[in-house]
Amino acid sequence: MRGTTIRDVARRAGVSIATVSRVQRGSAPVADDTRDRVAAAIEALRYVPNRLGRGLAERRHRAMGIVFPDLSGPYFSEVIGGFETAATDDDHGVMVLSTHGREAAADRVRDLASRVDGLLILGRTVPDEVIRDLHEAGRPIVLLARPPVGDTDAVRAENRATAARLALHLIDVHGHRRIAFLGDPDSSPDGAERWDGFVAAHRSRGLAGPDGPIRSLYRQAEGYAAARLALMAVDAREPPTALFCGNDEIALGTYRAATELHRRVGHDLAITGWDDIPTARYLAPALTTVRQPMRELGLWAARALFARIHGGGGPPRHEVLPTQVVLRASCGCATTPMQEEPER
Amino acid sequence: MRGTTIRDVARRAGVSIATVSRVQRGSAPVADDTRDRVAAAIEALRYVPNRLGRGLAERRHRAMGIVFPDLSGPYFSEVIGGFETAATDDDHGVMVLSTHGREAAADRVRDLASRVDGLLILGRTVPDEVIRDLHEAGRPIVLLARPPVGDTDAVRAENRATAARLALHLIDVHGHRRIAFLGDPDSSPDGAERWDGFVAAHRSRGLAGPDGPIRSLYRQAEGYAAARLALMAVDAREPPTALFCGNDEIALGTYRAATELHRRVGHDLAITGWDDIPTARYLAPALTTVRQPMRELGLWAARALFARIHGGGGPPRHEVLPTQVVLRASCGCATTPMQEEPER
DNA sequence: GTCCAGCGCGTAACCGTTTTCATTGGCCCA
C-alpha cells in the first residue's frame, strides 16, 4: 500500500517535485496557472506529504512529548489536556508516555526523546540522571511539579503560602488548636512545601508547632490508616480537632475513619484536602480543599517548550502559578450545597 | 545542535555505516571484535539513531494515534491508559489528539493519520467521511464506542443486555412501575442501545412501555433540568418513582433535583447511572451504576491495531466487551458504606 | 539594440537510516 508521493503529483501536474513542494507549503511564489495545476493534482491524488520525509528534511518532528506517572485521576488528565491544546494549536503532535512505575522508564523516556522536539516531564517519573543527560544533549525540556535539574525550565503550582492560608483559616476562623498534618513531606517537593506552610502558620500565631506529620502516602487507604492513628490518640494527649490532608485522596480515607470513630465531619472534626478532585464537592459534607490551575500548568509548559524549540537559549525559566483555597463544609464553614457550585 | 549520526559512529569505529546499523539493531552477524569496537563508539558518543531517518527507511512510524473528544472525565483517561500500555509494551509510541468539538477536527485527524501507523478513534469525534477515506487509503483503523464505518474494526462495551438487567432490577426487586429514562438515544449508539434494553425490560414484564426518553445531554446540568421535568409531572400523570440515567453525569444532576423537590434518593426515589465514575461511590447515597471495562477496551483496540499493522488483511473484527451492574444504595438496595468497597 | 534585474522553475544535494548486492579473504577439501 505505497502511498502517493510528491513525485506522483509532480508527474501528473507536469512539474518538478520542487514546485509541488512550493505549492504544497506556500514557501515560494509560483505562477497562478502552475499552482492551479499542482493543486488539482494534489486534490485528485489525495496527496498528503509523508511526515517522515518531511521531518527528515526539516530536521524536526513537529511533535512534543509528555511523560507522566499514570493517567488515573483527574490531575494529569487536565495537565495533558492543556498541553495538548497548546501544542495542537501550534501544529504540533503530542506523544504521551506513562511510566506507571515501570522499571524500564529511563529507556522509554530516552526513546520518546528521540521522537519529539521537546519534552514535558511530570513529577517524579524520571531519574535525574536521564533528565540531565537529555538536557545537556540540548533537548528542550520542561519540568512540572518537580524541582528543576540543573538549569532546566520548570513550572509548578504554589504550595507554601496557600497551605499557610488554609491552616490559618482553621486556626483563626474555626478556632482549632490541635491540627494534624496527614501526608508525606519527604516523598515530593509539593508535600514538603505544604508542610512548611502549615508549620509557618502555627509559628505566626505563636502556637506550639505540631510535632510532625502523620506519615501517609497519597492514597485513600493510607489516609484512612493515618486518620485512625491520629484520632485514636494512643499517647495520652488529646486527639486533634482538625485534619490537614496532603491531598484529596488522603482526605477521602479520613472521612471513613471519622465515620467509624463517630466524629462528625464539619462539626466536631474539620478536614481539608488538596487538589479539588471532582469528587470533593460531592462528598457529604463537601470537602474544603485547594484548587490548582492544572490546565494552565500544561499550557505554560507547552509554551515554554515552544520558546526553547524556536527561540533557543536564554536563562532557565521557572514559574509558580497561584492556587486557590476552596471553602466548603468539611472545615466547618456554612454549608453550600455542592450542587450549587457552577459546573467546572 | 546537530546530533551525532551513524556516520560519526562509523568513522570513530573505523567501519562502514552499514556495520554500525547491523550492530545497533542486531540484524546480521558481525565479528566479535568489530562489534565491540562499534559498541564502544556508540557508547562513547551516546549515539541514538534518528527516528525520522530510521522510520523513513523502514517505512513505518512505530507509533499509533488515538483520537478522543476530550480528556476531562475518567472515561477516556482509562481507555487511553490501556491503549498506551499495550502500545508501549510493543515498542510503539502513542500520539494523542483531542478534538473537543473543534471545527478543524477533520484536518487534524488527517494530519495525525500521517504521523502514525494506525489510528484508534473514540466516539463521535470524526466525520464518517474522513474515517472512510482513511480506511480506504489502507490505514489501519479501529473504532471504539462508535458504530463501524464500512468494514472497519470496532470495539465497544455491551449496553443492551445490561440496561435490561438493570431495569429489571428496579422492576422486579424494588417494585417500580413508573421509571423515567433520562438521556439521549439519538446522540450516540451507546445511548440508543441502553434505551433499547430499558424498553425491552418493560416489554418482558408486560408493562406499559415508557412513552419515551426524557431528553438530556450527557451532562450534569442537563440531568438536573430533565429530572425536574420528570419529577414535577406537569401533565396530570403521576411522577416516576425511579430515574434511569444514561450516564453518571446526568445522575449527578438528578441528585440535586431530588433534594430540591424533597425526594429521598434510595427511599422514595431510585436513581441509577452508567459508567461508574469515581465519584459514584462517594455520593450520599452511593450511586447504583454500570461499570465498563475501559482499560480493556483500550487494550483490545491496541492489539487489533497491531494485528492490522503486522498481519494485514482479514475480515473486520467487531468485539463487544461485557459490562457489570454495580448495586449501591441509590436504587434502594441495602446501604453498603462507600468506604468499604475495595479501592479500584 | 544591449544590458540587467528579477521571476518562475528545474536540477541536484541533502536530511539519517536500512538493506541489497558485491567484494574480499580465509578455510577446507580434493
Place this chain on the structure above:
DNA sequence: TGGGCCAATGAAAACGGTTACGCGCTGGAC
C-alpha cells in the same frame, strides 16, 4: 595448489521530502 564456500564487510541505492543554486526568459532602462 587450486577451487569453492562462507562469513564479514563495504558501496550504493533506496525511503520521501526541502531547498540552495542557477538557468532561461521577459521587460524596462538606457
